[in-house]
Amino acid sequence: MEKVGRFRSPRHYFGSGLVKTIEMHVFVDASQSAFASVVYWRITYEDGDVQVKFVCAKTKCAPMRTMTIPWLELQAAVLGMRLMDTVRQHHSVAIAETVLWTDSKTVLRWIGSTHRRYKQFVGNRVAEILESTKVAHWRWLPSADNVADDATRAQRSVDLSEESRWLRRPAFLRRPAGSWPGTAPTDEGDAEDEEEMPSEFVLVGASDPFISLQRFSSYRRLLRTTAWVLRFIRQCREQRDELENYGLSVAECEAAEDFPDEAFPDEMQPAEKGLDVAKRSDICGLAPYLYANGVLRAYGRIDAVLCIPYSARRPVILSHRHGLTGMIVRDAHVRMKHQNLDATMAEIRTRFWITRLRRELRSVISGCSECKLRPLPEDRLDANGWPFKSTGLDYFGPLLMTVARHQE
Incomplete structure (x- = not known):
């Protein structure tokens, strides 16, 4: 003062x-x-x-x-x-x-x-x-x-x-x-842009080019394209493998799915140092840690279950704001034959942990044309049928029934 x-x-x-x-x-x-x-x-x-x-x-x-x-x-x-x-x-x-x-x-x-x-x-x-x-x-x-x-x-x-x-x-x-130092703004941008890059691009490497998401309608095609680009980059760096004389391997496709998410800038530094992220963070309960290429993965007690794949024990953390999230959710919805929410969520979490996944999946289902046009069972469409002519019942138990004033 x-x-x-x-x-x-x-x-x-x-x-x-x-x-x-x-x-x-x-x-x-x-x-x-x-x-x-x-x-x-x-x-x-x-x-x-x-x-x-x-x-x-x-x-x-x-x-x-x-x-x-x-x-x-x-x-x-x-x-x-x-x-x-x-x-x-x-x-x-x-x-x-x-x-x-x-x-x-x-x-x-x-x-x-x-x-x-x-x-x-x-x-x-x-x-x-x-x-x-x-x-x-x-x-x-x-x-x-x-x-x-x-x-x-x-x-x-x-x-x-x-x-x-x-x-x-x-x-x-x-x-x-x-x-004078510095430059004027250009439309080329920088990789730190948290609003634009996730909605249009997926980063395929720390110093590698960008792939436009707008050119792909299928997550599988995008994944394979990214894997081919990664192979091309390795070959340019003279990092060849004998197996690369054939088609894409499973390891290459899995590596293509390891992309950083720029939606968690405040969590990157604590995760890199092995510290806990802030309690107000959306991924605080996931115990995130920094994996290769700047990828955040979740860690928990399920890691002790060695009989399940590594990707399911430590899934990649993605934000619901990421441009790839919608493509991943739609792909899982189709692969699961348009099943219910919980079944599709379980399938997605074998590789990814997406924030607000249930809301994103409901949005995908509400916009799915096949789910909207799914026909009713034929036995429900019989003309002049008695009410409850065809009835389905799921049994589970044990069931308590009253017999002579006591329950069995």
């Missing part, structure tokens, strides 16, 4: 020279605790001198409801856009250029994407951002150069002097624009 009381911020923006151009630079950042935005003027004088002046900043605490880091970074981008509009409204200076900086490539891909097939949370905020900014206004920079990072991280000693990084920097803005 004593440092805050001594805090002083110079409010004069311009020096004695003639101003050539004024640029506005907005930095945004987020963490699990807060998200923030800070605005600077970049003033270029006629003599070539460049000065960077602090304008204003705003910080908000993260919501009580748990949110992923990409969502919080998107919230920070919205905060920066709103702060930019406020500065424009309350200043009459002519702004030559506006640049908004973020260290989240996920947010840049959301903003720069051309198809914009997003969920409601992301879609609404991206639409609001694009109402006041253009895609070209946004750029990426490393976290070490992001000044807004100072407002979102807990620090024991805070430098509030007039020469601090918060008031005078970032230093790279005093250099020519060609030497």
Whole structure:
């Protein structure tokens, strides 16, 4: 509190020279605790001198409801856009250029994407951002150069002097624009995008290409295609096997099903270190651990039953939001001959543990054309038949029956 009381911020923006151009630079950042935005003027004088002046900043605490880091970074981008509009409204200076900086490539891909097939949370905020900014206004920079990072991280000693990084920097803005770090957003995106990649792509390896899910209507065809791609990658790396002279092996098909799920970013780090995930996590009760290629598997007491396959004892954990989930559930529904929920769920869990599986399976069954058109038994369609002419009864026991005022 004593440092805050001594805090002083110079409010004069311009020096004695003639101003050539004024640029506005907005930095945004987020963490699990807060998200923030800070605005600077970049003033270029006629003599070539460049000065960077602090304008204003705003910080908000993260919501009580748990949110992923990409969502919080998107919230920070919205905060920066709103702060930019406020500065424009309350200043009459002519702004030559506006640049908004973020260290989240996920947010840049959301903003720069051309198809914009997003969920409601992301879609609404991206639409609001694009109402006041253009895609070209946004750029990426490393976290070490992001000044807004100072407002979102807990620090024991805070430098509030007039020469601090918060008031005078970032230093790279005093250099020519060609030497600035980072890039502008593109539609290529990055693998960390948790909204777009699971709905369209399946990752077949840590450094391997993507396969579009939209080209496949069958999970089996997708699985075999992925297995062939993995074999091609191994052969390019000169990792050949004598058995690869023939068709696909069972091991290759099983390896094709080991794909990482980007829906659990907060669980990856504890699982990799062998620690327990947060109690609020959807997979807390599954004791997840990190398997090869970044795959999360479940672990439990059933692991002691060695007579069942390894995939059934330690199934791959998938989110119901994953793009492959619907294909896996539909494939199991067809292979199980359109049986009831429990039978199909038991079949799926021999390889995968899908969150909210019962709801997903009901959705698949409700949209199944064969289940809708399944005919009734012929004995129920007889005309002019007596009620209950044909009746089925499932017997189970023991049954208690009253005989002469006592039960047997």
